[in-house]
Amino acid sequence: MLMLLQISGYAAESDDEYLLGPGDxxxxxxxxxxxxxxxxxxxxxxxxxxxxxxxxxxxxxxxxxxxxxxxxxxxxxxxxxxxxxxxxxxYRPFFIHGQVNAPGGYPYQPGLTVDMAIALAGGLKERASKSSWSIRRAREAHQTEYDAERDTAVMAGDIIEISESFF
Known part of the structure; x- marks a missing residue:
């Protein structure tokens, strides 16, 4: 079941809140x-x-x-x-794919945001959407997809999708 929810804002994950997983x-x-x-x-x-x-x-x-x-x-x-x-x-990596210059897996760092993840992936491609971004949270029991903004927190194991702009 895929659910779309809006999450935004910076919510750093401290070591006290960080949930361990495979690859850590x-x-x-x-x-x-x-x-x-x-x-x-x-x-x-x-x-x-x-x-x-x-x-x-x-x-x-x-x-x-x-x-x-x-x-x-x-x-x-x-x-x-x-x-x-x-x-x-x-930390286990996060993944970013779609309309970025260097898609792939990158080392997670506490305090990471979508904007920082895009920078790590070499920036947006020319045809990248400036607003149609999503994150799938790997740590949740039922994988949930969220709309994302520049300041949305990224967590270890997340998969970020940067869509193509149609205009």
């Missing part, structure tokens, strides 16, 4: 436990490999929620009071 690269640090501190990537199924815990579901969690999940997994059998810090070292 993470640094997981367990304080005073260098053997348990790793850099890992979330696989296509949404899991990451972690010592002693094997596969940990990370997709859809914030970094803080993942910290708590790992702390709970290590508590008791391995450590008395583990302290874990998770940080994103590389």
């Amino acid at each position: 690269r993470l640094n997981v640090h367990v304080y005073n436990e260098p053997d348990l501190s790793v850099e890992t990537e979330i696989d296509r199924a949404g899991f990451l490999s972690f010592p002693f815990l094997e596969q940990v579901l990370a997709q859809g969690l914030t970094t803080r929620q993942l910290e708590t999940t790992i702390e709970n997994g290590l508590r008791g059998d391995y450590l008395i009071e583990p302290h874990v810090q998770v940080s994103v070292t590389r």
Whole structure:
């Protein structure tokens, strides 16, 4: 089911709100436990490999929620009071296609807007629409398509479509 909604305005996604997903690269640090501190990537199924815990579901969690999940997994059998810090070292890409000079996937950066994404893609082509743009949000359960403006926030995994102008 495809739904068109209007979203505009800049709404930066902070690390506390950012939902992890496949392709994100993470640094997981367990304080005073260098053997348990790793850099890992979330696989296509949404899991990451972690010592002693094997596969940990990370997709859809914030970094803080993942910290708590790992702390709970290590508590008791391995450590008395583990302290874990998770940080994103590389975000999964967003994609832009249609009437831009260099369509493709680009590294996501917090605070990215459609205007910035267009600049990363080499700008608009001559025949590009100046207003008929849309974003498909990959992180939502039912993929939803939104109308987009220059200041619309872009999130990791989004697909931006720049339509052709007919005038």
